[in-house]
Amino acid sequence: MTKEIIISGFGGQGIVSSGIILAYAGLIEDKYVTFFPSYGAEMRGGTANCSVVVSGEPVASPIVANPDIVVIMNEPSLTRFEPTIKPGGMLFYNKTLIKSQPQRKDIAVVPIEANVIAEELGQARIANMVMLGAMIKKTKLLSLETLKKAQRKRFVKANDEQLALNDKALEKGYGLL
Amino acid sequence: MAGKKLMYGNHAVVEGVIAAGCRFFAGYPITPQNEIPELMSIRMNEIGGVFVQTESEISAINMLFGAAAAGKRAMTSSSSPGISLMQEGISYIAGADMPVLVVNIVRGGPGLGNIAPAQSDYYQATRGGGHGDYFTITLAPHSAQDLYEFPKLAFELAEKYRNPALILADGLLGQMMEPVEFSFKPIDPKSLPEKEWALCGCKGRERRVVRSYDLKAGKLEVLNLRRAEKYAKIKSNEQRFKTKYCNDADLVIVAYGTCSRVADAAVKMARDKGFKVGLLRPITLWPFPMDVLGDMVKKVDNFLVVEMSNGQMIDDVKLATECRSRIYFHGRPGGGVPTPPEIYKRIEEVLGGAR
Numbered sequence: 001m002t003k004e005i006i007i008s009g010f011g012g013q014g015i016v017s018s019g020i021i022l023a024y025a026g027l028i029e030d031k032y033v034t035f036f037p038s039y040g041a042e043m044r045g046g047t048a049n050c051s052v053v054v055s056g057e058p059v060a061s062p063i064v065a066n067p068d069i070v071v072i073m074n075e076p077s078l079t080r081f082e083p084t085i086k087p088g089g090m091l092f093y094n095k096t097l098i099k100s101q102p103q104r105k106d107i108a109v110v111p112i113e114a115n116v117i118a119e120e121l122g123q124a125r126i127a128n129m130v131m132l133g134a135m136i137k138k139t140k141l142l143s144l145e146t147l148k149k150a151q152r153k154r155f156v157k158a159n160d161e162q163l164a165l166n167d168k169a170l171e172k173g174y175g176l177l
Numbered sequence: 178m179a180g181k182k183l184m185y186g187n188h189a190v191v192e193g194v195i196a197a198g199c200r201f202f203a204g205y206p207i208t209p210q211n212e213i214p215e216l217m218s219i220r221m222n223e224i225g226g227v228f229v230q231t232e233s234e235i236s237a238i239n240m241l242f243g244a245a246a247a248g249k250r251a252m253t254s255s256s257s258p259g260i261s262l263m264q265e266g267i268s269y270i271a272g273a274d275m276p277v278l279v280v281n282i283v284r285g286g287p288g289l290g291n292i293a294p295a296q297s298d299y300y301q302a303t304r305g306g307g308h309g310d311y312f313t314i315t316l317a318p319h320s321a322q323d324l325y326e327f328p329k330l331a332f333e334l335a336e337k338y339r340n341p342a343l344i345l346a347d348g349l350l351g352q353m354m355e356p357v358e359f360s361f362k363p364i365d366p367k368s369l370p371e372k373e374w375a376l377c378g379c380k381g382r383e384r385r386v387v388r389s390y391d392l393k394a395g396k397l398e399v400l401n402l403r404r405a406e407k408y409a410k411i412k413s414n415e416q417r418f419k420t421k422y423c424n425d426a427d428l429v430i431v432a433y434g435t436c437s438r439v440a441d442a443a444v445k446m447a448r449d450k451g452f453k454v455g456l457l458r459p460i461t462l463w464p465f466p467m468d469v470l471g472d473m474v475k476k477v478d479n480f481l482v483v484e485m486s487n488g489q490m491i492d493d494v495k496l497a498t499e500c501r502s503r504i505y506f507h508g509r510p511g512g513g514v515p516t517p518p519e520i521y522k523r524i525e526e527v528l529g530g531a532r
Contacts, residue, residue, distance in 0.1 A: 027356050034353060039292070062353050062438060063516055
Protein backbone atom coordinates (compact mmCIF):
# COMPACT_ATOMS: atom_id res chain seq x y z
CA MET A 1 0.00 0.00 0.00
CA THR A 2 1.43 3.36 -1.05
CA LYS A 3 -0.42 6.59 -0.33
CA GLU A 4 0.71 9.84 -1.93
CA ILE A 5 -0.46 12.97 -0.16
CA ILE A 6 -0.25 16.68 -0.94
CA ILE A 7 -0.96 19.34 1.71
CA SER A 8 -1.28 22.92 0.52
CA GLY A 9 -2.27 26.35 1.80
CA PHE A 10 -0.90 29.73 2.90
CA GLY A 11 2.49 30.02 4.57
CA GLY A 12 1.74 30.19 8.31
CA GLN A 13 -1.13 27.68 8.21
CA GLY A 14 1.13 24.89 9.39
CA ILE A 15 1.42 23.17 6.02
CA VAL A 16 5.03 22.05 6.47
CA SER A 17 4.36 21.03 10.10
CA SER A 18 1.40 18.92 8.99
CA GLY A 19 3.55 17.14 6.44
CA ILE A 20 6.34 16.47 8.91
CA ILE A 21 3.86 15.18 11.51
CA LEU A 22 2.46 12.74 8.94
CA ALA A 23 5.99 11.59 8.06
CA TYR A 24 6.88 11.09 11.74
CA ALA A 25 3.60 9.22 12.26
CA GLY A 26 4.34 6.93 9.32
CA LEU A 27 7.78 6.20 10.74
CA ILE A 28 6.31 5.46 14.19
CA GLU A 29 3.96 2.92 12.55
CA ASP A 30 6.99 1.28 10.86
CA LYS A 31 6.20 2.49 7.36
CA TYR A 32 8.47 3.93 4.70
CA VAL A 33 8.02 7.68 4.33
CA THR A 34 9.26 10.70 2.41
CA PHE A 35 8.45 14.36 2.99
CA PHE A 36 9.31 17.07 0.48
CA PRO A 37 8.32 20.73 1.00
CA SER A 38 8.18 23.54 -1.50
CA TYR A 39 11.13 25.44 -0.12
CA GLY A 40 13.11 28.63 -0.26
CA ALA A 41 11.28 31.83 -1.02
CA GLU A 42 8.28 30.93 1.15
CA MET A 43 6.84 33.46 3.60
CA ARG A 44 3.84 33.98 5.85
CA GLY A 45 0.87 34.64 3.58
CA GLY A 46 2.58 33.21 0.48
CA THR A 47 1.73 29.74 -0.79
CA ALA A 48 3.26 26.61 0.68
CA ASN A 49 2.80 22.96 -0.12
CA CYS A 50 4.42 19.65 0.62
CA SER A 51 4.34 16.08 -0.64
CA VAL A 52 4.28 13.13 1.75
CA VAL A 53 4.48 9.48 0.71
CA VAL A 54 3.57 6.76 3.23
CA SER A 55 4.17 3.21 2.06
CA GLY A 56 4.65 -0.40 3.05
CA GLU A 57 7.64 -0.62 0.72
CA PRO A 58 10.65 1.65 0.02
CA VAL A 59 9.45 4.86 -1.62
CA ALA A 60 10.65 5.29 -5.20
CA SER A 61 9.64 8.83 -6.11
CA PRO A 62 9.26 11.53 -3.45
CA ILE A 63 7.78 13.67 -6.24
CA VAL A 64 4.00 13.36 -6.31
CA ALA A 65 2.24 14.20 -9.57
CA ASN A 66 -1.15 12.56 -8.93
CA PRO A 67 -1.91 12.27 -5.22
CA ASP A 68 -4.31 9.81 -3.60
CA ILE A 69 -5.10 12.30 -0.85
CA VAL A 70 -5.08 16.09 -0.90
CA VAL A 71 -5.51 18.39 2.10
CA ILE A 72 -6.32 21.94 1.01
CA MET A 73 -6.26 24.92 3.35
CA ASN A 74 -6.92 27.86 0.99
CA GLU A 75 -8.62 28.83 -2.27
CA PRO A 76 -5.59 29.02 -4.64
CA SER A 77 -4.48 25.55 -3.56
CA LEU A 78 -7.88 24.11 -4.49
CA THR A 79 -7.58 25.48 -8.02
CA ARG A 80 -4.07 24.11 -8.33
CA PHE A 81 -4.41 20.62 -6.87
CA GLU A 82 -8.02 19.48 -7.41
CA PRO A 83 -7.33 18.53 -11.07
CA THR A 84 -4.26 16.45 -10.09
CA ILE A 85 -6.00 14.00 -7.73
CA LYS A 86 -6.14 10.35 -8.83
CA PRO A 87 -9.63 9.14 -9.80
CA GLY A 88 -11.07 7.55 -6.66
CA GLY A 89 -8.88 9.76 -4.47
CA MET A 90 -9.90 12.04 -1.62
CA LEU A 91 -10.02 15.80 -1.24
CA PHE A 92 -10.22 17.36 2.22
CA TYR A 93 -10.73 21.11 2.17
CA ASN A 94 -11.00 23.89 4.70
CA LYS A 95 -14.57 25.03 4.12
CA THR A 96 -14.20 28.06 6.42
CA LEU A 97 -11.71 29.75 4.09
CA ILE A 98 -12.70 28.27 0.72
CA LYS A 99 -15.85 29.58 -0.88
CA SER A 100 -15.71 27.71 -4.23
CA GLN A 101 -17.15 24.25 -4.61
CA PRO A 102 -14.83 21.44 -5.75
CA GLN A 103 -15.98 20.23 -9.19
CA ARG A 104 -14.68 16.65 -9.43
CA LYS A 105 -17.28 13.87 -9.29
CA ASP A 106 -14.81 10.96 -9.44
CA ILE A 107 -13.24 11.65 -6.04
CA ALA A 108 -14.51 11.81 -2.45
CA VAL A 109 -14.84 15.45 -1.37
CA VAL A 110 -14.78 16.18 2.36
CA PRO A 111 -15.47 19.74 3.55
CA ILE A 112 -14.21 20.60 7.04
CA GLU A 113 -14.99 23.80 8.98
CA ALA A 114 -11.40 23.74 10.15
CA ASN A 115 -11.00 27.39 11.18
CA VAL A 116 -14.42 27.55 12.89
CA ILE A 117 -13.54 24.50 14.98
CA ALA A 118 -10.01 25.72 15.69
CA GLU A 119 -11.27 29.10 16.86
CA GLU A 120 -13.85 27.44 19.10
CA LEU A 121 -10.90 25.63 20.68
CA GLY A 122 -9.18 29.00 21.07
CA GLN A 123 -6.52 29.16 18.31
CA ALA A 124 -6.96 29.64 14.55
CA ARG A 125 -3.47 28.25 13.99
CA ILE A 126 -4.48 24.70 14.96
CA ALA A 127 -6.87 24.41 12.00
CA ASN A 128 -4.25 22.18 10.38
CA MET A 129 -4.56 19.69 13.25
CA VAL A 130 -8.34 19.57 12.77
CA MET A 131 -7.77 18.75 9.09
CA LEU A 132 -5.21 16.05 9.91
CA GLY A 133 -7.53 14.43 12.46
CA ALA A 134 -10.37 14.27 9.93
CA MET A 135 -8.08 13.01 7.17
CA ILE A 136 -6.62 10.07 9.09
CA LYS A 137 -10.08 9.00 10.28
CA LYS A 138 -11.62 8.94 6.80
CA THR A 139 -8.57 7.41 5.06
CA LYS A 140 -7.57 5.07 7.92
CA LEU A 141 -4.01 6.03 6.99
CA LEU A 142 -2.63 6.25 10.53
CA SER A 143 -4.02 6.06 14.07
CA LEU A 144 -5.03 9.02 16.21
CA GLU A 145 -2.67 7.94 19.00
CA THR A 146 0.24 7.87 16.54
CA LEU A 147 -0.53 11.39 15.39
CA LYS A 148 -0.53 12.59 18.99
CA LYS A 149 2.92 11.08 19.45
CA ALA A 150 4.11 12.46 16.12
CA GLN A 151 3.09 16.08 16.88
CA ARG A 152 5.28 15.86 20.01
CA LYS A 153 8.24 14.99 17.80
CA ARG A 154 7.56 17.98 15.59
CA PHE A 155 6.88 20.51 18.38
CA VAL A 156 9.71 19.58 20.73
CA LYS A 157 9.81 23.02 22.32
CA ALA A 158 6.03 23.46 22.79
CA ASN A 159 4.62 23.56 26.33
CA ASP A 160 2.21 20.92 27.65
CA GLU A 161 -0.74 23.26 27.34
CA GLN A 162 -0.15 23.76 23.60
CA LEU A 163 0.43 20.04 23.02
CA ALA A 164 -2.83 19.23 24.81
CA LEU A 165 -4.67 21.78 22.68
CA ASN A 166 -3.19 20.23 19.53
CA ASP A 167 -4.42 16.82 20.74
CA LYS A 168 -7.88 18.28 21.20
CA ALA A 169 -7.89 19.67 17.67
CA LEU A 170 -6.81 16.28 16.29
CA GLU A 171 -9.60 14.60 18.29
CA LYS A 172 -12.20 17.14 17.13
CA GLY A 173 -11.28 16.56 13.49
CA TYR A 174 -11.20 12.80 14.05
CA GLY A 175 -14.66 12.91 15.64
CA LEU A 176 -16.26 14.76 12.72
CA LEU A 177 -16.40 11.79 10.37
CA MET B 178 11.97 0.81 11.22
CA ALA B 179 13.08 0.91 14.82
CA GLY B 180 16.18 3.01 15.39
CA LYS B 181 15.59 5.12 12.31
CA LYS B 182 15.46 8.87 12.58
CA LEU B 183 13.45 11.19 10.32
CA MET B 184 15.98 13.66 8.92
CA TYR B 185 16.46 16.30 6.26
CA GLY B 186 18.98 15.21 3.65
CA ASN B 187 21.11 18.21 4.55
CA HIS B 188 21.13 17.17 8.22
CA ALA B 189 22.01 13.60 7.24
CA VAL B 190 25.15 14.99 5.54
CA VAL B 191 26.21 16.65 8.79
CA GLU B 192 25.79 13.50 10.89
CA GLY B 193 27.47 11.40 8.18
CA VAL B 194 30.46 13.73 8.00
CA ILE B 195 30.90 13.72 11.78
CA ALA B 196 30.47 9.94 11.98
CA ALA B 197 33.18 9.70 9.29
CA GLY B 198 35.61 11.31 11.73
CA CYS B 199 35.71 14.77 10.12
CA ARG B 200 36.20 17.62 12.58
CA PHE B 201 36.84 20.52 10.20
CA PHE B 202 34.20 22.45 8.29
CA ALA B 203 34.63 25.77 6.52
CA GLY B 204 31.92 27.24 4.33
CA TYR B 205 29.77 30.15 3.27
CA PRO B 206 25.94 30.16 3.25
CA ILE B 207 23.84 29.54 0.14
CA THR B 208 20.40 28.02 -0.45
CA PRO B 209 19.47 25.12 -0.73
CA GLN B 210 22.24 23.78 1.51
CA ASN B 211 22.09 26.24 4.45
CA GLU B 212 20.90 23.53 6.83
CA ILE B 213 24.35 21.94 6.52
CA PRO B 214 26.42 24.83 7.94
CA GLU B 215 23.60 25.70 10.37
CA LEU B 216 23.59 22.28 12.01
CA MET B 217 27.35 21.90 11.56
CA SER B 218 27.93 25.07 13.61
CA ILE B 219 26.01 23.49 16.49
CA ARG B 220 27.39 19.96 16.19
CA MET B 221 31.06 20.90 15.74
CA ASN B 222 30.78 23.07 18.82
CA GLU B 223 29.32 20.15 20.79
CA ILE B 224 32.06 17.71 19.84
CA GLY B 225 35.07 20.01 19.87
CA GLY B 226 35.47 20.25 16.10
CA VAL B 227 36.18 23.32 13.99
CA PHE B 228 33.43 25.28 12.27
CA VAL B 229 34.35 28.39 10.32
CA GLN B 230 31.87 30.57 8.50
CA THR B 231 34.33 32.16 6.11
CA GLU B 232 34.02 35.51 4.34
CA SER B 233 33.73 33.75 0.99
CA GLU B 234 33.78 30.38 -0.73
CA ILE B 235 37.32 31.09 -1.90
CA SER B 236 38.67 31.26 1.62
CA ALA B 237 36.61 28.20 2.63
CA ILE B 238 38.18 25.96 -0.01
CA ASN B 239 41.66 27.23 0.78
CA MET B 240 41.11 26.54 4.49
CA LEU B 241 40.25 22.98 3.44
CA PHE B 242 43.53 22.81 1.53
CA GLY B 243 45.36 23.77 4.72
CA ALA B 244 43.45 21.38 6.99
CA ALA B 245 43.95 18.50 4.55
CA ALA B 246 47.68 19.27 4.22
CA ALA B 247 47.86 18.99 8.01
CA GLY B 248 46.49 15.45 7.61
CA LYS B 249 42.95 16.05 8.85
CA ARG B 250 39.62 15.07 7.34
CA ALA B 251 38.11 18.36 6.15
CA MET B 252 34.98 19.27 4.24
CA THR B 253 32.94 22.13 2.84
CA SER B 254 29.49 22.33 1.35
CA SER B 255 27.93 24.81 -1.01
CA SER B 256 25.58 25.03 -3.96
CA SER B 257 26.30 25.64 -7.64
CA PRO B 258 27.43 29.33 -7.79
CA GLY B 259 29.44 28.82 -4.61
CA ILE B 260 31.10 25.68 -6.01
CA SER B 261 32.05 27.67 -9.12
CA LEU B 262 33.89 30.14 -6.87
CA MET B 263 35.79 27.23 -5.31
CA GLN B 264 37.14 25.81 -8.57
CA GLU B 265 40.55 27.47 -8.39
CA GLY B 266 41.06 26.00 -4.92
CA ILE B 267 39.85 22.55 -5.98
CA SER B 268 42.34 22.62 -8.86
CA TYR B 269 45.18 23.51 -6.44
CA ILE B 270 44.07 20.73 -4.07
CA ALA B 271 44.00 18.24 -6.96
CA GLY B 272 47.43 19.49 -8.05
CA ALA B 273 48.77 18.91 -4.55
CA ASP B 274 47.09 15.47 -4.36
CA MET B 275 45.21 16.32 -1.16
CA PRO B 276 42.11 14.45 0.03
CA VAL B 277 39.15 16.73 0.85
CA LEU B 278 35.38 16.41 0.65
CA VAL B 279 33.26 18.97 -1.19
CA VAL B 280 29.46 18.63 -1.09
CA ASN B 281 27.46 20.34 -3.84
CA ILE B 282 23.70 20.59 -3.25
CA VAL B 283 23.06 21.62 -6.84
CA ARG B 284 20.55 24.36 -7.77
CA GLY B 285 19.37 25.75 -11.08
CA GLY B 286 21.92 27.60 -13.21
CA PRO B 287 23.74 29.13 -15.00
CA GLY B 288 24.58 32.32 -13.15
CA LEU B 289 22.64 33.02 -9.99
CA GLY B 290 20.00 30.69 -11.47
CA ASN B 291 17.42 29.73 -8.89
CA ILE B 292 17.19 27.68 -5.72
CA ALA B 293 15.30 24.74 -7.20
CA PRO B 294 16.85 21.25 -7.59
CA ALA B 295 19.04 20.68 -10.66
CA GLN B 296 21.71 18.37 -12.08
CA SER B 297 23.32 20.90 -14.36
CA ASP B 298 26.73 20.81 -12.62
CA TYR B 299 27.49 17.33 -13.97
CA TYR B 300 30.08 18.53 -16.48
CA GLN B 301 31.77 20.70 -13.85
CA ALA B 302 31.91 17.83 -11.36
CA THR B 303 33.07 15.09 -13.74
CA ARG B 304 35.48 17.02 -15.97
CA GLY B 305 37.68 18.42 -13.23
CA GLY B 306 35.85 21.71 -12.90
CA GLY B 307 38.83 24.06 -12.65
CA HIS B 308 41.94 24.47 -14.79
CA GLY B 309 44.51 21.77 -15.51
CA ASP B 310 44.53 18.02 -16.04
CA TYR B 311 42.63 16.53 -13.15
CA PHE B 312 39.51 14.70 -12.05
CA THR B 313 37.56 14.60 -8.81
CA ILE B 314 35.98 11.41 -7.50
CA THR B 315 32.25 12.16 -7.70
CA LEU B 316 29.52 10.32 -5.79
CA ALA B 317 25.79 10.72 -6.51
CA PRO B 318 23.51 9.96 -3.54
CA HIS B 319 19.77 9.46 -4.06
CA SER B 320 18.39 9.35 -0.52
CA ALA B 321 18.94 10.75 2.96
CA GLN B 322 20.49 7.38 3.85
CA ASP B 323 23.07 7.84 1.08
CA LEU B 324 23.76 11.36 2.29
CA TYR B 325 24.60 9.87 5.68
CA GLU B 326 26.79 7.07 4.31
CA PHE B 327 28.58 8.68 1.36
CA PRO B 328 30.79 11.13 3.31
CA LYS B 329 32.60 8.14 4.89
CA LEU B 330 33.03 6.49 1.49
CA ALA B 331 34.16 9.80 -0.02
CA PHE B 332 36.86 10.31 2.64
CA GLU B 333 38.06 6.72 2.25
CA LEU B 334 38.38 7.04 -1.53
CA ALA B 335 39.90 10.53 -1.26
CA GLU B 336 42.59 9.28 1.13
CA LYS B 337 43.22 6.02 -0.71
CA TYR B 338 43.99 7.89 -3.93
CA ARG B 339 45.06 11.25 -2.45
CA ASN B 340 42.44 13.05 -4.51
CA PRO B 341 39.59 15.48 -3.80
CA ALA B 342 36.14 13.86 -3.65
CA LEU B 343 32.77 15.43 -4.43
CA ILE B 344 29.28 14.52 -3.37
CA LEU B 345 26.91 15.75 -6.07
CA ALA B 346 23.36 15.95 -4.72
CA ASP B 347 20.59 18.46 -5.45
CA GLY B 348 18.13 20.74 -3.69
CA LEU B 349 15.47 18.07 -3.48
CA LEU B 350 17.74 15.57 -1.75
CA GLY B 351 18.90 18.27 0.67
CA GLN B 352 15.42 19.53 1.52
CA MET B 353 13.61 16.19 1.62
CA MET B 354 13.05 14.31 4.89
CA GLU B 355 13.45 10.56 5.07
CA PRO B 356 14.19 7.99 7.77
CA VAL B 357 17.92 7.48 8.28
CA GLU B 358 19.58 4.56 9.99
CA PHE B 359 22.92 5.30 11.62
CA SER B 360 24.34 2.31 9.81
CA PHE B 361 27.99 2.33 10.86
CA LYS B 362 30.03 2.84 14.00
CA PRO B 363 31.16 6.48 14.22
CA ILE B 364 34.88 6.86 13.60
CA ASP B 365 37.05 8.43 16.29
CA PRO B 366 39.34 10.84 14.41
CA LYS B 367 42.18 9.88 16.76
CA SER B 368 41.93 6.30 15.51
CA LEU B 369 42.67 7.31 11.90
CA PRO B 370 46.23 6.44 10.81
CA GLU B 371 48.67 9.34 10.45
CA LYS B 372 49.42 10.28 6.85
CA GLU B 373 53.04 9.93 5.78
CA TRP B 374 52.76 13.19 3.83
CA ALA B 375 50.98 15.33 6.43
CA LEU B 376 52.50 18.64 7.50
CA CYS B 377 52.36 18.44 11.27
CA GLY B 378 55.78 19.68 12.45
CA CYS B 379 59.08 18.22 11.16
CA LYS B 380 61.04 18.12 14.40
CA GLY B 381 63.20 15.00 14.28
CA ARG B 382 62.39 14.06 10.68
CA GLU B 383 62.86 15.16 7.08
CA ARG B 384 60.68 18.11 6.07
CA ARG B 385 57.72 17.41 3.82
CA VAL B 386 56.34 19.63 1.06
CA VAL B 387 52.75 19.93 -0.17
CA ARG B 388 52.31 22.07 -3.28
CA SER B 389 50.54 22.06 -6.60
CA TYR B 390 53.54 22.90 -8.79
CA ASP B 391 57.09 21.95 -9.66
CA LEU B 392 58.92 24.48 -11.81
CA LYS B 393 61.89 22.29 -12.77
CA ALA B 394 61.87 21.70 -16.54
CA GLY B 395 59.80 18.64 -17.46
CA LYS B 396 58.79 17.90 -13.86
CA LEU B 397 55.13 18.89 -14.20
CA GLU B 398 54.75 16.58 -17.15
CA VAL B 399 56.11 13.72 -15.04
CA LEU B 400 53.73 14.60 -12.21
CA ASN B 401 50.73 14.77 -14.52
CA LEU B 402 51.62 11.46 -16.17
CA ARG B 403 51.81 9.90 -12.72
CA ARG B 404 48.43 11.42 -11.94
CA ALA B 405 47.03 9.94 -15.17
CA GLU B 406 48.09 6.51 -13.89
CA LYS B 407 46.24 7.20 -10.67
CA TYR B 408 43.08 8.18 -12.58
CA ALA B 409 43.31 5.01 -14.68
CA LYS B 410 43.51 2.98 -11.49
CA ILE B 411 40.46 4.76 -10.02
CA LYS B 412 38.54 4.14 -13.26
CA SER B 413 39.28 0.43 -13.18
CA ASN B 414 38.66 -0.04 -9.42
CA GLU B 415 35.87 2.28 -8.35
CA GLN B 416 32.96 2.26 -10.82
CA ARG B 417 29.83 1.97 -8.72
CA PHE B 418 26.21 1.60 -9.87
CA LYS B 419 22.94 -0.20 -9.21
CA THR B 420 20.72 -1.95 -11.72
CA LYS B 421 17.09 -2.98 -11.54
CA TYR B 422 15.11 -5.14 -14.01
CA CYS B 423 17.86 -4.86 -16.65
CA ASN B 424 18.14 -8.54 -17.66
CA ASP B 425 15.25 -8.72 -20.10
CA ALA B 426 14.95 -4.99 -20.81
CA ASP B 427 14.09 -3.54 -24.23
CA LEU B 428 14.87 -0.13 -22.78
CA VAL B 429 17.13 0.87 -19.90
CA ILE B 430 16.74 4.24 -18.21
CA VAL B 431 20.04 5.78 -17.08
CA ALA B 432 19.49 8.26 -14.25
CA TYR B 433 21.30 9.32 -11.07
CA GLY B 434 20.31 11.07 -7.84
CA THR B 435 16.75 12.42 -7.68
CA CYS B 436 16.07 11.40 -11.29
CA SER B 437 16.88 7.77 -10.44
CA ARG B 438 14.14 7.84 -7.79
CA VAL B 439 11.56 9.31 -10.15
CA ALA B 440 12.66 6.94 -12.93
CA ASP B 441 12.29 4.00 -10.54
CA ALA B 442 8.59 4.86 -10.13
CA ALA B 443 8.22 5.26 -13.91
CA VAL B 444 9.84 1.84 -14.46
CA LYS B 445 7.24 0.31 -12.14
CA MET B 446 4.41 2.00 -14.10
CA ALA B 447 5.90 0.67 -17.36
CA ARG B 448 6.35 -2.88 -16.03
CA ASP B 449 2.71 -2.85 -14.84
CA LYS B 450 1.72 -2.07 -18.44
CA GLY B 451 3.91 -4.86 -19.82
CA PHE B 452 6.87 -2.79 -21.09
CA LYS B 453 10.25 -4.40 -20.44
CA VAL B 454 12.06 -1.47 -18.91
CA GLY B 455 15.07 -1.45 -16.57
CA LEU B 456 17.01 1.12 -14.61
CA LEU B 457 20.74 1.79 -14.36
CA ARG B 458 21.68 4.19 -11.59
CA PRO B 459 25.28 5.44 -11.66
CA ILE B 460 26.52 5.94 -8.09
CA THR B 461 29.98 7.15 -9.09
CA LEU B 462 29.66 9.81 -11.80
CA TRP B 463 33.45 9.96 -11.99
CA PRO B 464 34.57 7.32 -12.56
CA PHE B 465 31.47 6.78 -14.70
CA PRO B 466 30.26 3.14 -14.81
CA MET B 467 31.45 2.62 -18.39
CA ASP B 468 32.00 -1.12 -18.13
CA VAL B 469 28.44 -2.11 -17.21
CA LEU B 470 27.10 0.01 -20.07
CA GLY B 471 29.66 -1.52 -22.41
CA ASP B 472 28.22 -4.93 -21.52
CA MET B 473 24.60 -3.84 -21.64
CA VAL B 474 24.83 -2.38 -25.11
CA LYS B 475 25.23 -5.93 -26.47
CA LYS B 476 21.70 -6.80 -25.31
CA VAL B 477 19.76 -3.56 -24.89
CA ASP B 478 18.47 -1.75 -27.98
CA ASN B 479 17.31 1.47 -26.32
CA PHE B 480 18.61 3.73 -23.60
CA LEU B 481 16.69 6.66 -22.15
CA VAL B 482 18.83 9.16 -20.24
CA VAL B 483 16.88 11.27 -17.73
CA GLU B 484 18.53 14.34 -16.23
CA MET B 485 17.56 17.60 -14.58
CA SER B 486 19.57 19.50 -17.21
CA ASN B 487 19.69 19.90 -20.98
CA GLY B 488 21.78 16.75 -21.19
CA GLN B 489 25.26 16.30 -19.74
CA MET B 490 25.57 12.70 -18.49
CA ILE B 491 24.17 11.62 -21.85
CA ASP B 492 27.66 12.29 -23.28
CA ASP B 493 29.12 9.63 -20.98
CA VAL B 494 26.36 7.20 -21.93
CA LYS B 495 27.24 7.78 -25.60
CA LEU B 496 30.94 7.24 -24.88
CA ALA B 497 30.29 4.09 -22.86
CA THR B 498 27.96 2.55 -25.45
CA GLU B 499 29.88 3.96 -28.40
CA CYS B 500 26.40 4.87 -29.71
CA ARG B 501 25.79 1.26 -30.68
CA SER B 502 22.20 1.44 -29.31
CA ARG B 503 19.58 4.13 -29.77
CA ILE B 504 19.94 6.77 -27.08
CA TYR B 505 16.99 8.97 -26.13
CA PHE B 506 16.89 11.86 -23.72
CA HIS B 507 14.42 13.44 -21.33
CA GLY B 508 15.62 16.55 -19.55
CA ARG B 509 14.22 19.21 -17.24
CA PRO B 510 16.62 22.17 -17.05
CA GLY B 511 16.54 25.27 -14.86
CA GLY B 512 15.09 23.76 -11.69
CA GLY B 513 12.42 21.56 -13.27
CA VAL B 514 11.91 18.14 -11.68
CA PRO B 515 10.44 15.32 -13.78
CA THR B 516 7.44 13.32 -12.55
CA PRO B 517 6.90 9.56 -12.91
CA PRO B 518 4.00 9.93 -15.44
CA GLU B 519 6.13 12.27 -17.54
CA ILE B 520 8.97 9.73 -17.78
CA TYR B 521 6.47 6.93 -18.37
CA LYS B 522 5.10 8.88 -21.35
CA ARG B 523 8.60 9.03 -22.86
CA ILE B 524 8.94 5.26 -22.39
CA GLU B 525 5.66 4.77 -24.26
CA GLU B 526 6.84 7.08 -27.04
CA VAL B 527 10.10 5.17 -27.44
CA LEU B 528 8.76 1.62 -27.18
CA GLY B 529 5.40 2.33 -28.81
CA GLY B 530 3.67 -0.97 -29.51
CA ALA B 531 6.70 -3.05 -28.47
CA ARG B 532 5.24 -4.34 -25.23
